[in-house]
Amino acid sequence: MLAYIHLALLSIVATVVSAQTAGTIISPAPGTKIKPRRALPFAYHVHQDYCVSSHNITVALTTQPPTSTGSNTGHYFGRFATGSYPAQGLPNPNPPVPSALVMPDFSLQPGGFGTGATASNLPVYINVIEEWNTCQPTIGNNIFVSTVQVVYNATA
Numbered sequence: 001m002l003a004y005i006h007l008a009l010l011s012i013v014a015t016v017v018s019a020q021t022a023g024t025i026i027s028p029a030p031g032t033k034i035k036p037r038r039a040l041p042f043a044y045h046v047h048q049d050y051c052v053s054s055h056n057i058t059v060a061l062t063t064q065p066p067t068s069t070g071s072n073t074g075h076y077f078g079r080f081a082t083g084s085y086p087a088q089g090l091p092n093p094n095p096p097v098p099s100a101l102v103m104p105d106f107s108l109q110p111g112g113f114g115t116g117a118t119a120s121n122l123p124v125y126i127n128v129i130e131e132w133n134t135c136q137p138t139i140g141n142n143i144f145v146s147t148v149q150v151v152y153n154a155t156a
Contacts, residue, residue, distance in 0.1 A: 022047040025128055025148045033154030034124075036105035040150075042098060044128050046082045047144065051135035054082040056094055058129040059101065066127050066147060074124070075104040082130075101126075103152070122152040 026043040034040050046054035062074035081094040107116045126148050131141040 022052075023130060023144045023146050025126065025146050028126065028148060028150055030148050030150070032150045034103045034150050034152055036103055036107070036153055039100040039102050042101045042126075044097065044130075044146070046130060047132040047142075048082075052132065053134075054130060054132040055141065056081055056131045057097060060127050060129075061101075061104070062125045062127060063122065065125055065149075066145060075106075077101055106152075118153075120153045120155050123149055124152045125149050 022045055024045045026045055027041045028034070032040070042059075044057060046057070048054050056079055058079045059077040060074055061077065062072045064072050066072070077098075079094050080097040082097060105116075107118045109116050128146045130144045130146070132144065133141055
């Protein structure tokens with residue numbers, strides 16, 4: 001009887017673990033309404049398993065979906081160390097992944113010749129670029145991009 005309970009619990013745990021796919025923005029959820037200068041909970045599920053090491057993620061907010069060509073506008077949050085397998089002694093000079101991101105206020109002047117612009121109910125995209133590797137040889141790091149659409153300065 002105890003063996004059946006143990007197997008049932010293992011199947012539940014396996015289902016929960018597999019539901020969080022590597023390379024997934026866990027929060028914010030798609031469609032989340034965000035306000036300028038407010039903290040927004042942030043979580044990302046890195047590529048990490050036996051023979052898989054995540055190194056860094058770069059997080060940016062853009063006003064258009066990412067494409068392979070062309071320019072975009074938005075905000076750079078930074079490059080963060082994922083802390084994957086720190087016992088390997090690999091240097092990770094970047095700060096750790098934050099648990100929240102503070103949304104920029106696009107109405108403020110960014111500096112130089114730049115001027116701010118106001119926007120309400122604007123669809124924007126939080127993009128995560130993850131650098132990771134496996135035991136298989138590669139030229140450089142594997143690169144994975146994950147995107148979630150949120151609503152900037154939502155009024156409703």
